[in-house]
Amino acid sequence: MKKNGAHIFIECLLKEGVDTIFGFPGGAVLPVYDALFDSPLRHILVRHEQGAVHMADGYARATGRPGVVIVTSGPGATNAVTGIATAYMDSIPLVVFTGQVPTDLIGNDAFQEADIVGITRPCTKHNYLVKDKNDLQRIIKEAFYIATTGRPGPVLVDIPKDILNAQIDFKYPDKVDLPSYQPTFKGHPGQIKKAVDLILSSKRPVIYAGGGVILSNAAEELKALATKLTIPTTTTLMGLGGFPGTNPLFMGMLGMHGTYCANMAVTNTDCLIAVGARFDDRVTGKIDEFAPFARIVHIDIDPTSISKNVRVDVPIVGDVKNVLKDMLKLVQGSKGVADFKKDLKEWHDQVKNWNDTHRLSYKQDHKGKIKPQYVIEKLYEATKGDAIITTEVGQNQMWAAQFFKYDRPRTFISSGGLGTMGFGFPAAIGAQIALPDKTVIGIAGDGSLQMNIQELATAVQYRLPVKIAILNNMVLGMVRQWQEFFYNKRYSHTCISVAPDFVKLAEAYGAVGLRAKTNDEVETVIKEAMKVKDRPVLMDFKVDQFEDVYPMVPAGQPLSKMLLV
Amino acid sequence: MRHTISVLVANEFGVLSRISGLFSGRGFNIESLSVAETLDPTVSRMTIVTRGDDKVIEQINKQLNKLINVIKVHDFIGEEHIERELALIKVTSTPESWAEILSIVDIFRAKVVDVSPRSYTIETTGDEEKIAAITELFRPFGIKEIVRTGKIAMARSPKQK
Ligand SMILES: Cc1ncc(C[n+]2csc(CCOP(=O)(O)OP(=O)(O)O)c2C)c(N)n1
Ligand SMILES: [Mg+2]
Numbered sequence: 123m124k125k126n127g128a129h130i131f132i133e134c135l136l137k138e139g140v141d142t143i144f145g146f147p148g149g150a151v152l153p154v155y156d157a158l159f160d161s162p163l164r165h166i167l168v169r170h171e172q173g174a175v176h177m178a179d180g181y182a183r184a185t186g187r188p189g190v191v192i193v194t195s196g197p198g199a200t201n202a203v204t205g206i207a208t209a210y211m212d213s214i215p216l217v218v219f220t221g222q223v224p225t226d227l228i229g230n231d232a233f234q235e236a237d238i239v240g241i242t243r244p245c246t247k248h249n250y251l252v253k254d255k256n257d258l259q260r261i262i263k264e265a266f267y268i269a270t271t272g273r274p275g276p277v278l279v280d281i282p283k284d285i286l287n288a289q290i291d292f293k294y295p296d297k298v299d300l301p302s303y304q305p306t307f308k309g310h311p312g313q314i315k316k317a318v319d320l321i322l323s324s325k326r327p328v329i330y331a332g333g334g335v336i337l338s339n340a341a342e343e344l345k346a347l348a349t350k351l352t353i354p355t356t357t358t359l360m361g362l363g364g365f366p367g368t369n370p371l372f373m374g375m376l377g378m379h380g381t382y383c384a385n386m387a388v389t390n391t392d393c394l395i396a397v398g399a400r401f402d403d404r405v406t407g408k409i410d411e412f413a414p415f416a417r418i419v420h421i422d423i424d425p426t427s428i429s430k431n432v433r434v435d436v437p438i439v440g441d442v443k444n445v446l447k448d449m450l451k452l453v454q455g456s457k458g459v460a461d462f463k464k465d466l467k468e469w470h471d472q473v474k475n476w477n478d479t480h481r482l483s484y485k486q487d488h489k490g491k492i493k494p495q496y497v498i499e500k501l502y503e504a505t506k507g508d509a510i511i512t513t514e515v516g517q518n519q520m521w522a523a524q525f526f527k528y529d530r531p532r533t534f535i536s537s538g539g540l541g542t543m544g545f546g547f548p549a550a551i552g553a554q555i556a557l558p559d560k561t562v563i564g565i566a567g568d569g570s571l572q573m574n575i576q577e578l579a580t581a582v583q584y585r586l587p588v589k590i591a592i593l594n595n596m597v598l599g600m601v602r603q604w605q606e607f608f609y610n611k612r613y614s615h616t617c618i619s620v621a622p623d624f625v626k627l628a629e630a631y632g633a634v635g636l637r638a639k640t641n642d643e644v645e646t647v648i649k650e651a652m653k654v655k656d657r658p659v660l661m662d663f664k665v666d667q668f669e670d671v672y673p674m675v676p677a678g679q680p681l682s683k684m685l686l687v
Numbered sequence: 688m689r690h691t692i693s694v695l696v697a698n699e700f701g702v703l704s705r706i707s708g709l710f711s712g713r714g715f716n717i718e719s720l721s722v723a724e725t726l727d728p729t730v731s732r733m734t735i736v737t738r739g740d741d742k743v744i745e746q747i748n749k750q751l752n753k754l755i756n757v758i759k760v761h762d763f764i765g766e767e768h769i770e771r772e773l774a775l776i777k778v779t780s781t782p783e784s785w786a787e788i789l790s791i792v793d794i795f796r797a798k799v800v801d802v803s804p805r806s807y808t809i810e811t812t813g814d815e816e817k818i819a820a821i822t823e824l825f826r827p828f829g830i831k832e833i834v835r836t837g838k839i840a841m842a843r844s845p846k847q848k
Contacts, residue, residue: 243705244712248755251701268755302697302758426749429742 127258127286128153131219132161134262137294140190142166142181142555144174148194149234150221153286166555166584169576171198173548175205176574179214180552183535184510184560186339188215188269189552195221196234199280200241204542206276207245211539212360213337215274217265218246224284225253239280247275255288260295267298272305273424274337305423309440314448317395317419317436322458324393324417326469327353330376330405333360333538334398334422334442341365341531343446344397350453352463353395354473356384358405359523361398362534367527368507373473374482377405378675379520382480385673385681387473388413396420398442401431402539403677411680421445480673480686482524487666490640494518494593494665497644498525501563501591504648509561510535510553514546514570516600518593520671522565544573547590551581554588561652563589569598569618578631581658589651590660592624595667603670607685628660637662689718689738691770691840694751695759698724698731702756706733709754715739715747719772719837730758734839767843773812773836775800776822779829780807788828795821806831 125133131154135143142164147155158165168174171193178189189209193202199220209216223232239251248268250261258281265277321327335344335357341364348355348371355365356376365372374381376388388394394416399405406412409431420427420434421442428437438445453459484495498521501509507527512535513519519536528534535553537545550564571592581588593599602616628635634654638647644663651659673684696702703722710717718736725732737747744762751760763770780788788807792799795817801808811821815838822833 239701240704243701243708253700300755303755424753426746426753430746 124289124291126153126157127255127281127288127290128157130258130290130292131262131281131286132157132163133292134259134294135163135190138262138266139187143190143192144168144177144181144552145192146171146174146194146198148198148221150195150223150283151192151198151286153283154192154221166580168548168580170574171201172205172544173551173574173577173580175202175216175218176208176542176545176548177552177555177577177580178216178218179205179209179545180512180535180549181556182209182214182216182552183549184532184553185556186532187556188217188266191216191218193218193220194234195223195238196236199236199238203241203245206242206278208537208540208542208545209276210245210247212333212537213274214276215269216276217269218276218278220278220280221286222251222280222282225282226284228282238278242278245276246278247273249278249280251280252282252285255285255290258285258290259293263295264298264300267300268303272303306425306439307423307441307444309421309438309445309448311448313436313438314445315452317438318449318452318456320417320419320436321351321353321393321395322456322462325465326391327351327393327395327466328387328391328416329353329355329365329395329397330358330388330399331355331361331364331397332358332399333364335361335364336531338398338423338442339531340398340443340446343443343450345369347446347450347453350450351459352466352470354387354470356380356388358399358402358538359536360538362523363528363531366529368529373477375523376681378407378677379524379671379673380675380681381477381482381524382673382684382686383473383477385675385684386476389680389682390472391416394418396422397446398422400427403431406431407675407679407681407683411682483687484669486641490642491666492638492641492644492663494521494595494663494669495525496641497591497593497663497665498522498565500644500648501565502526504645504652505561505563509533509563510550510557512536512546512550512553512562512564514565514567515541515543516567516570516598517595517603517669517671518565518567518570518599520600521593543567543570545570547571548574548577550588550590551577551586554586555584561589563591566590566592567599568592568594568596568621568624572621575627578628578633578658578660582632585656586658587655588658590658592660592662593665594624594662595665595669596621597667600671606670607674608676624660624662628658633658633660635660635662637664639664688740688744688764689736690744691763691768691838692735692737692747692751693761693763693840694733694735694757695725696731696733697756697758698729699756702731703733705754705756706735706751709750710737713746713750715743719835721837721839734837736838763840763842768840769843770814770838770840771812772815772818772838773810774818774822775808775810775834776825777806777808777831777833778825779805779831784828788825791821791824797821
C-alpha cells in the first residue's frame with residue numbers, strides 16, 4: 123500500500139523500535155507533524171532544537187538506545203548543530219532528521235534553506251540528503267545501523283519536503299548492505315594473547331577505562347578482569363560508572379582534575395591498559411610525560427583512536443566487551459595469575475599510600491557558607507547513589523565527578539569531549555523520559571543552566587520529576603578559577619551576579635523552586651525536593667563563590683605536577 | 688615523506704567534500720588530488736598525493752578508511768608503481784623560437800595541441816620529473832600558463848620470471 127513519505131517515515135521509526143522522538147515543528151516538516159497527530163509514536167515537544175538533541179542524547183546515554191530527533195529546515199537544523207557536535211565528540215548514537223526545502227528549490231537560497239549536510243559533515247558519523255523518494259527507507263535503515271554499531275555516533279538525515287509528500291510503498295528493508303562499512307568487533311587473538319602476557323609480566327599495572335566501556339556495555343567484564351587480577355583502576359570523566367566507584371581497586375578519575383592517586387599511579391605504572399579511552403589532552407596532560415614508564419595496551423573499536431596521541435605497544439582493535447571477554451578466558455586458564463597477584467603487594471601498598479596522602483577533600487566554612495562539594499555529598503547520601511546524575515560544564519561538572527560515587531554504568535551523564543554548557547539540564551530531561559521511575563538529578567552551574575533554561579517548560583509539560591541542583595556561585599566558576607590561577611585574578615567578564623531569582627523562575631514555569639543559603643539548609647532542601655513526584659524541582663544552592671576545583675594539573679603540564687589543596 | 692594514496696569511493700554526491708573536509712579539518716595536506724569514475728560507474732577513484740611523517744600518514748589512512756563511503760584505501764609507498772600526470776603548457780612563441788620549441792616537443796614526445804601567432808599550447812604526460820624537466824626547458828621562451836591534472840597512479844603488474 124502506498125502512503126506519503128511522512129507516514130512511511132513514522133512506520134520506519136516504529137520498525138526500528140523507536141518509542142520516543144524529540145522535536146520541534148516547522149514548515150518543512152509539517153507533513154511529519156500531521157502524521158504524528160494520530161500516531162502511536164511519542165513526540166516530546168521541546169522549546170529549542172538544541173534542547174531536543176541534548177534530550178535525545180541523555181535518553182541514549184541513559185539507555186544505550188539511539189536517541190531520535192526531528193527538526194525543521196534552516197534555523198531548526200542549525201539550532202541542532204551544537205547538540206549534534208556534543209554527541210559526536212562523546213560517540214553517542216543519535217539519528218537526527220531535518221526537514222529540507224523541496225528538492226527543486228535546493229540551492230536556490232530558498233526560504234529556510236540551510237546546507238545542513240554540509241554544515242554537519244565534520245560533526246556527524248555520517249549524513250545523508252534524501253534525493254530520491256525510493257531511497258528514503260534504505261537511508262533510514264542505514265542511519266540507525268551506522269549510528270548504533272562500531273564506534274557509535276550521530277547520523278543526520280535531511281529530508282526534502284516533497285519527499286515527505288510523495289507516495290511511497292512501505293517496504294522497510296530488514297538488512298543493510300554497506301560493504302564499505304565493516305567495524306571490527308572481535309579482537310585479534312594474537313594481540314589479545316600478547317596483551318595478557320604483557321599484563322601478567324608487569325609489576326605496576328593500571329587500568330585506564332574510558333567511555334568505550336559504557337558504550338559497549340562492558341562494565342561487568344571490566345570489573346571481572348580488574349578484580350580477578352587485582353589491578354588498580356582509574357576512569358576518565360566519560361568512563362565514570364564503567365567501574366564501580368566504591369570498589370577498593372578504584373582510584374578515582376584521572377587527568378586535569380583527577381585524583382592524586384590516579385595521576386601518580388598512571389605516571390608510575392609499567393603497564394597501562396587503556397580500555398575504550400582515547401588519550402584526550404585533558405586526560406594525559408603533557409603528552410610526552412604521560413605514563414613514561416609504561417608499556418601500553420590499547421583496546422578500542424576505532425582504529426583511528428589507536429596511536430593517534432601516544433605510541434602503543436599492543437593495539438587491539440575490537441569491541442571492548444568482546445576483547446575483555448577473550449582476555450578473561452586467557453587469564454582464567456593462565457598459571458601465571460597467582461604469582462602475578464602475589465607480586466602486586468608492593469604496588470598496592472604504594473597506591474594505597476598515594477590514596478591516603480591526598481584524598482579528595484575540601485574545607486567546610488566555619489561561618490556556614492555552603493561548599494559545593496558538600497551539596498554533592500549530601501545528594502549522594504540522600505539517594506544512596508541510586509540516581510542518574512547529569513552535569514553542566516565547569517566546576518559543577520568536576521565536583522559532580524569527584525564527590526559522587528558511580529557504581530553503575532549510564533548513571534553519570536556529562537558532555538566530556540565538547541564540554542557544552544547547556545547540555546546537562548535537557549540531558550536530564552531525556553534520561554527522565556527514558557527512565558520515568560529513576561531519580562534523575564541535573565547538577566548545574568548558574569551559567570550553564572541559563573543556556574537551556576527554556577526546557578523547564580518541557581519538563582513541566584510532561585510532568586517530569588527531574589531535579590536540578592544549581593551550584594550557584596554567581597560566576598562562570600571554572601573560567602574564574604583559571605583567571606585566578608593563571609591571569610592574576612583579573613576577573614574579566616566572569617561575574618554573572620545579574621541573574622534571575624531561580625526560585626521565582628521555577629515557579630513562573632510551574633515547577634517547584636527551593637533555596638538553601640546556608641550549610642544547615644542543604645539537607646532540608648534536598649529532602650523536600652525528593653518528595654516532589656509530579657513536576658520538576660529546582661534547588662538553588664547559594665555556594666561559596668571562590669571555591670576552586672582541586673587537584674588541578676595546569677594545561678600542558680605533566681600529570682604529576684598537580685596543584686593540591 | 689610524500690605518499691601517493693589511491694582511494695576507492697562510492698560515486699555519490701558529497702564524497703569529494705567529505706574527503707577534502709577530512710584533510711582540511713585535521714590539518715593534513717593535499718598536494719594534488721584527481722578523481723574519476725572507474726570501470727564500475729558506482730565507484731570512483733581518487734588519487735591523493737600527500738605528505739607527512741609516519742604517524743600522520745597512518746592517521747590519514749585510518750581516517751579515510753573510517754569514512755562510510757570509502758571502499759578501499761591503498762598507499763603506493765614502497766611498491767612498484769606507475770605515476771603519471773598531464774600538463775598543458777602555453778608557451779610564448781616567435782618565428783625565431785618555433786623550431787627550438789618543436790624540437791623540445793619532439794624529444795619529450797609531447798604534442799602541440801593549439802597554435803596561435805604568439806603561442807604554442809603543448810600537451811605532455813609523464814611523471815613528475817618529466818613534467819618538471821620540460822617546464823624548465825620552456826621557461827626561457829616564456830610560459831603564459833600551465834595547467835596540470837594532478838597525479839594518477841597504478842601498481843605495476845608482477846613480472847613473470
Ligand atoms: C557553550 C559554552 N560556552 C563557553 C564555555 C566555556 N566555559 C567552560 S566552563 C564555563 C563556566 C561555566 O559556568 P557555570 O555554568 O556557572 O559553572 P561553574 O563553573 O560556575 O560551576 C565556561 C564559560 C563552554 N564550555 N560552553
Ligand atoms: Mg557558576
